[in-house]
Amino acid sequence: MELTTFWFIVIGVLWTGYFVLEGFDFGVGMLFPLLGGKRHAQDAADADKRRRLLLNTIGPVWDGNEVWVLTAGGATFAAFPNWYATMFSGFYLPLLLILVALILRNLGFEYRHKRPEPEWKARWDLAIFWGSLVPPLLWGVALTNVVRGVPIDANMEYTGNLFTLLNPVGLLGGLVFVALFLTHGAIFVALKTDGPIRREARAVAGRVGVVAAVLAVVLLTLLGLDHGKTVSWATTAVAVVALLAGLAANAREREGWAFLGTAITIAMAVASYFLMLFPNVMPSTTDAAFNLTVTNASSTDYTLKVMTVVALVFTPIVILYQAWTYWIFRKRLSTKHIPADVSLEHAAEPDTALRS
Amino acid sequence: MDATDLARWQFAIVTLYHFLFVPITIGLSFVVAVFHTQWVRTHNPDWMRLAKFFGKLFTINFALGLVTGIVQEFQFGMNWSAYSRFVGDIFGAPLAIEALLAFFLESVFLGLWIFGWGRIPEKLHASTMWIVHVGTLLSAYFILSANSFMQHPVGFRFNPDSGRAELTDFFAVLTNKVQLVTFPHVAFSAYLVGGGVLMGVALHLMRRESLRASALLRGVDDLDSTAGATRGGTGSSATAEMTMTAQARQATAARADVPLYRKAARIGAVLTLVAGVGVAVSGDLQGKIMTEVQPMKMAAAEALYETSPQGAGAPFSVLTVGSLDGQHANALIEIPGLLSFLGTGTWDGEVMGINDLKAQYAAKYGATGDPTLVDAATDYVPNIPTTYWTFRLMIGTGIAAAGIAALVLWTTRRGRAPTSKWVLYAAVAAPLLPVFGNSFGWIFTEVGRQPWAVFGLMTTASGVSPSVSVGEVVTSMTVFTLLYGALAVVEIKLFLAYVRKGAEPFDPPTEPSDVDEDAPLAFAY
Numbered sequence: 024m025e026l027t028t029f030w031f032i033v034i035g036v037l038w039t040g041y042f043v044l045e046g047f048d049f050g051v052g053m054l055f056p057l058l059g060g061k062r063h064a065q066d067a068a069d070a071d072k073r074r075r076l077l078l079n080t081i082g083p084v085w086d087g088n089e090v091w092v093l094t095a096g097g098a099t100f101a102a103f104p105n106w107y108a109t110m111f112s113g114f115y116l117p118l119l120l121i122l123v124a125l126i127l128r129n130l131g132f133e134y135r136h137k138r139p140e141p142e143w144k145a146r147w148d149l150a151i152f153w154g155s156l157v158p159p160l161l162w163g164v165a166l167t168n169v170v171r172g173v174p175i176d177a178n179m180e181y182t183g184n185l186f187t188l189l190n191p192v193g194l195l196g197g198l199v200f201v202a203l204f205l206t207h208g209a210i211f212v213a214l215k216t217d218g219p220i221r222r223e224a225r226a227v228a229g230r231v232g233v234v235a236a237v238l239a240v241v242l243l244t245l246l247g248l249d250h251g252k253t254v255s256w257a258t259t260a261v262a263v264v265a266l267l268a269g270l271a272a273n274a275r276e277r278e279g280w281a282f283l284g285t286a287i288t289i290a291m292a293v294a295s296y297f298l299m300l301f302p303n304v305m306p307s308t309t310d311a312a313f314n315l316t317v318t319n320a321s322s323t324d325y326t327l328k329v330m331t332v333v334a335l336v337f338t339p340i341v342i343l344y345q346a347w348t349y350w351i352f353r354k355r356l357s358t359k360h361i362p363a364d365v366s367l368e369h370a371a372e373p374d375t376a377l378r379s
Numbered sequence: 380m381d382a383t384d385l386a387r388w389q390f391a392i393v394t395l396y397h398f399l400f401v402p403i404t405i406g407l408s409f410v411v412a413v414f415h416t417q418w419v420r421t422h423n424p425d426w427m428r429l430a431k432f433f434g435k436l437f438t439i440n441f442a443l444g445l446v447t448g449i450v451q452e453f454q455f456g457m458n459w460s461a462y463s464r465f466v467g468d469i470f471g472a473p474l475a476i477e478a479l480l481a482f483f484l485e486s487v488f489l490g491l492w493i494f495g496w497g498r499i500p501e502k503l504h505a506s507t508m509w510i511v512h513v514g515t516l517l518s519a520y521f522i523l524s525a526n527s528f529m530q531h532p533v534g535f536r537f538n539p540d541s542g543r544a545e546l547t548d549f550f551a552v553l554t555n556k557v558q559l560v561t562f563p564h565v566a567f568s569a570y571l572v573g574g575g576v577l578m579g580v581a582l583h584l585m586r587r588e589s590l591r592a593s594a595l596l597r598g599v600d601d602l603d604s605t606a607g608a609t610r611g612g613t614g615s616s617a618t619a620e621m622t623m624t625a626q627a628r629q630a631t632a633a634r635a636d637v638p639l640y641r642k643a644a645r646i647g648a649v650l651t652l653v654a655g656v657g658v659a660v661s662g663d664l665q666g667k668i669m670t671e672v673q674p675m676k677m678a679a680a681e682a683l684y685e686t687s688p689q690g691a692g693a694p695f696s697v698l699t700v701g702s703l704d705g706q707h708a709n710a711l712i713e714i715p716g717l718l719s720f721l722g723t724g725t726w727d728g729e730v731m732g733i734n735d736l737k738a739q740y741a742a743k744y745g746a747t748g749d750p751t752l753v754d755a756a757t758d759y760v761p762n763i764p765t766t767y768w769t770f771r772l773m774i775g776t777g778i779a780a781a782g783i784a785a786l787v788l789w790t791t792r793r794g795r796a797p798t799s800k801w802v803l804y805a806a807v808a809a810p811l812l813p814v815f816g817n818s819f820g821w822i823f824t825e826v827g828r829q830p831w832a833v834f835g836l837m838t839t840a841s842g843v844s845p846s847v848s849v850g851e852v853v854t855s856m857t858v859f860t861l862l863y864g865a866l867a868v869v870e871i872k873l874f875l876a877y878v879r880k881g882a883e884p885f886d887p888p889t890e891p892s893d894v895d896e897d898a899p900l901a902f903a904y
């Protein structure tokens with residue numbers, strides 16, 4: 024296999040890792056107002072406990088999940104500098120929004136519990152919700168447009184603007200990402216919790232999952248008609264079957280199998296995207312001669328060799344220790360496991376002594 | 380202002396902001412790892428309390444360092460796509476490896492550390508913070524080797540067919556001689572910050588608890604006399620006595636914490652001093668290498684316009700009034716021969732001046748005729764007042780931090796716990812000086828490299844994204860500046876609130892077990 028092909032696959036795998044893992048914590052964040060809101064909670068205190076429970080299901084792992092996108096970005100830079108340069112400068116405003124959303128969301132995870140005031144928590148709750156909704160939406164829009172092609176000139180520069188990306192299929196791509204991650208996240212909550220919230224999460228997954236399935240079928244068919252190959256149709260079929268199987272497992276209260284189902288769905292959907300793309304990495308709608316391909320966008324053979332050695336040695340290690348943390352925090356949680364709020368409530372009284 | 384200027388300002392703003400948190404992360408992860416290890420070794424409750432307390436401050440800081448780091452990785456492609464295309468073959472690899480080797484370690488093991496209380500065996504738990512620390516150092520190593528390539532490109536060739544710089548020797552990039560002195564310099568500077576934060580926070584709390592104990596004890600004495608006066612009467616002496624004992628208990632608790640914070644402050648001071656020596660030694664080595672590979676930067680550090688020939692001994696001016704354009708400078712304090720020593724290692728070595736270097740650079744780089752490289756308008760001289768002053772501020776803040784550390788060690792000798800107002804000033808200055816020292820160092824070295832993005836290979840102006848409009852850069856710069864500003868306020872307030880709270884009382888840790896399924900988590904968000 025050519026090294027450029029190998030690195031195309033590696034980048035596909037990194038995006039897959041990112042969406043399978045961060046996908047569920049995006050989903051958990053989006054479920055904040057629903058599972059931790061008035062509809063299900065008995066009172067404000069219960070709502071807060073539920074939100075903290077939701078946070079704690081992803082608490083030890085979300086940060087590691089997010090590194091997958093940094094690695095995907097870094098690997099794209101290293102292996103396909105032209106792809107990185109064209110995509111990141113071309114999709115400027117969506118990426119800016121994604122960055123802002125990720126910043127606010129991550130700080131929400133880390134800071135929400137650090138003060139007891141309800142206003143403080145409410146503000147970070149908003150950050151967590153929007154910060155979990157905006158990135159999947161915009162990643163969906165961006166990557167769907169990559170598959171469809173965007174205007175790129177002879178110098179590999181993007182010549183469109185923000186509205187070029189906001190076409191119906193692109194937007195549908197965004198919605199599919201959101202719906203899939205919501206389903207994935209709800210099933211994750213059902214898998215990781217106990218008590219009423221587990222049942223409610225299953226119900227949400229069932230309802231949103233059907234919408235996700237319909238939208239995903241429409242999207243992948245639309246994309247497949249223009250860009251499909253036999254093998255991408257195969258992965259698309261697996262994605263759809265896995266989603267339906269996952270939803271069936273969810274309905275039978277088999278959360279582990281359901282989670283495996285949505286994980287496979289996301290992985291196969293990403294695989295379909297990459298298979299439809301290959302051997303291009305960013306096709307140009309201006310002129311097929313301006314397509315960015317695995318060949319003209321890539322680094323030198325030497326760089327790819329160095330990177331290959333590093334990736335082959337370290338990726339398995341990373342996967343092992345990351346999997347190990349999932350094992351350590353495998354226990355189901357319920358609201359009774361959430362300790363009393365100890366943030367700053369018992370703080371020592373202010374420095375009155377100093378003012379005397 | 381055109382898109383280039385805006386992109387440069389944006390890079391400066393987001394990078395300097397990010398690097399406020401980076402050295403704290405490197406330094407404090409070390410401090411917390413040491414405390415946690417000491418707890419595991421001795422089971423002295425003090426260590427556990429300090430590990431948890433500084434661990435909390437660490438996580439508050441880490442969160443912001445992490446999120447601003449994502450921006451760093453994306454902005455090369457967003458604002459500097461021409462640069463990314465030109466050096467991506469070399470520059471991308473360290474970034475990708477940084478993510479794979481360092482970011483995963485930091486993120487995954489910090490998650491384990493934060494949530495690990497009562498869930499993983501204590502030795503393993505303490506080692507997770509060491510792994511986080513190793514991750515921060517690895518991260519620094521790889522990103523600095525990328526930066527060192529920009530300062531002094533090695534291990535590459537320019538390929539005229541592809542029109543870009545291409546990697547020929549990755550090991551040479553990782554062992555660039557600039558990198559080999561820059562990494563220790565940055566690492567020691569980070570320990571300087573870690574020591575400064577530890578010292579500052581602990582000093583403040585030592586003073587506060589000491590004053591609080593005295594104030595409470597005064598209150599007890601007052602109550603004592605009141606109670607004595609009313610005794611035998613019908614007064615509420617029982618209530619007074621209860622208040623008295625409660626106050627006395629609080630006073631004892633406060634007094635008992637003074638040695639805890641004193642110990643932490645002294646550890647911070649020792650760390651600051653040791654790191655300070657490391658910063659100075661590595662910085663000195665760096666100066667020699669810099670003079671060799673980027674002579675203009677050394678000349679710019681001193682605003683030295685005329686070459687100081689061999690034997691003359693170029694002086695170093697500590698303070699100057701007047702302009703720094705080579706016409707009207709008036710050095711107020713000068714140390715003879717010091718610039719020669721910094722640059723060459725001898726007190727009378729030759730140091731090239733800006734004017735000669737300018738002619739030299741123009742002859743060397745202007746002759747290539749490559750319009751993407753330089754043109755007739757290229758100014759080879761960086762912004763002299765900026766390099767001149769940041770160089771001095773960098774050195775000055777470092778020396779001041781080490782000086783404070785020495786004073787702290789002296790004034791807290793043999794059990795002393797001073798409470799004067801000066802302790803408070805020292806507590807504020809101890810973390811801030813080295814943090815800003817780091818900023819000044821970066822401003823100096825990055826501005827001093829101008830007009831180059833990659834020294835001798837690509838100018839900064841030719842690195843910007845051609846497809847990004849002025850409006851887009853203005854938008855992102857405004858958004859980041861406002862957001863970062865607001866987050867700074869939130870972070871500092873939160874950090875100070877946790878400092879005020881102080882170390883929590885000792886809470887014996889639970890052994891990890893799965894027996895009590897319903898027990899609340901030892902730690903939860």
